[in-house]
Amino acid sequence: MPSQCVSKQTLQRLPTYLDYLKRQGTDPPKNISATAIADALNMNHVVVRKDLASISTSGRPKVGYDRVNLIRELEEFLGYDNADDAILVGAGKLGRALLSYDGFLQYGLNILAGFDTDPKAVNLEVGGKPILPMEKLEDLCERTRVRIGIITVPGDYAQAVCNLLIKSGILAVWNFANVHLDVPEGILVQNENMAVSLALLSNHLKERFSTK
Numbered sequence: 759m760p761s762q763c764v765s766k767q768t769l770q771r772l773p774t775y776l777d778y779l780k781r782q783g784t785d786p787p788k789n790i791s792a793t794a795i796a797d798a799l800n801m802n803h804v805v806v807r808k809d810l811a812s813i814s815t816s817g818r819p820k821v822g823y824d825r826v827n828l829i830r831e832l833e834e835f836l837g838y839d840n841a842d843d844a845i846l847v848g849a850g851k852l853g854r855a856l857l858s859y860d861g862f863l864q865y866g867l868n869i870l871a872g873f874d875t876d877p878k879a880v881n882l883e884v885g886g887k888p889i890l891p892m893e894k895l896e897d898l899c900e901r902t903r904v905r906i907g908i909i910t911v912p913g914d915y916a917q918a919v920c921n922l923l924i925k926s927g928i929l930a931v932w933n934f935a936n937v938h939l940d941v942p943e944g945i946l947v948q949n950e951n952m953a954v955s956l957a958l959l960s961n962h963l964k965e966r967f968s969t970k
C-alpha cells in the first residue's frame with residue numbers, strides 16, 4: 759500500500775468506490791479502470807485516479823485494477839477487514855436505532871453494548887445488544903479494552919459522558935450530541951452533526967434556484 763496518509767476528502771470518497779465495486783452484479787468484470795469507476799459514479803476522472811493511486815499500487819495502464827484486489831485493498835485501508843469494538847452511551851431513540859443497525863459490522867464497527875441511566879431502559883436488549891447500567895461501563899471497558907465510544911445522550915450530559923469514556927480508556931469518540939466536546943490531546947472526536955449536513959443541503963438548493 760503506497761500511503762497510509764490520505765486527505766480527509768479522499769478518505770470520505772473511498773467508501774463510495776468500495777460500495778460501487780461490490781455492486782457489480784452476478785458477472786462482474788475481472789478488471790476495472792479508474793475512468794470506468796469515475797464515469798459510473800459521475801465523478802471527475804483525475805480525482806478518482808489520484809484517490810485510488812493513493813491506496814493501491816496495483817493499477818496497470820490500459821488494464822486498470824483487478825477488481826477483487828482493489829476491494830481487498832480498500833477494505834484493508836478503511837479497516838473494514840478487522841472490526842473495532844465500540845460501546846454506546848444513551849440508549850434512547852437515536853441510540854437504539856444505532857444499536858439495531860446490523861450494517862455497521864460491514865464497516866468494521868461492532869457495538870458491544872449500550873449504556874443508560876434510565877432504569878426502564880437498563881437490562882433490555884436492542885438488536886441483540888444489552889443495555890447496561892452506567893455503573894458497569896468502566897468494568898466492561900477494562901475487560902474488553904474497547905477503544906471507541908459512541909455518544910447519543912442529550913447535549914447537556916455529553917461532556918460528562920465523554921469524560922467518563924476517556925477515563926475508562928476510550929480513545930476515539932463518535933459524538934452525535936450537538937455540542938462541542940473538550941478532550942485531551944490524543945483523543946479523537948468525530949462529530950456527527952445533522953444540522954451541518956442539512957445546512958449544506960439547503961444552501962446547495964438555494965444556490966441552484968437563485969441561478970434560475
Ligand SMILES: NC(=O)c1ccc[n+]([C@@H]2O[C@H](COP(=O)([O-])OP(=O)(O)OC[C@H]3O[C@@H](n4cnc5c(N)ncnc54)[C@H](O)[C@@H]3O)[C@@H](O)[C@H]2O)c1
Binds near residue numbers: 850851876910913934
Ligand atoms: N433522534 C434523532 O434523530 C437525533 C438526530 C441527531 C442527533 N441527535 C442527538 O442525539 C442525542 C440523543 O437524541 P435522542 O433523540 O435519542 O434522545 P432520547 O432522549 O431519546 O435519548 C437519550 C438517552 O440518553 C439517556 N441519558 C441521559 N443522560 C444520560 C447520562 N448522563 N448517561 C447515560 N445515559 C443518559 C436517556 O436516559 C435516554 O435514554 C441528542 O444529543 C440529540 O441532539 C438525535
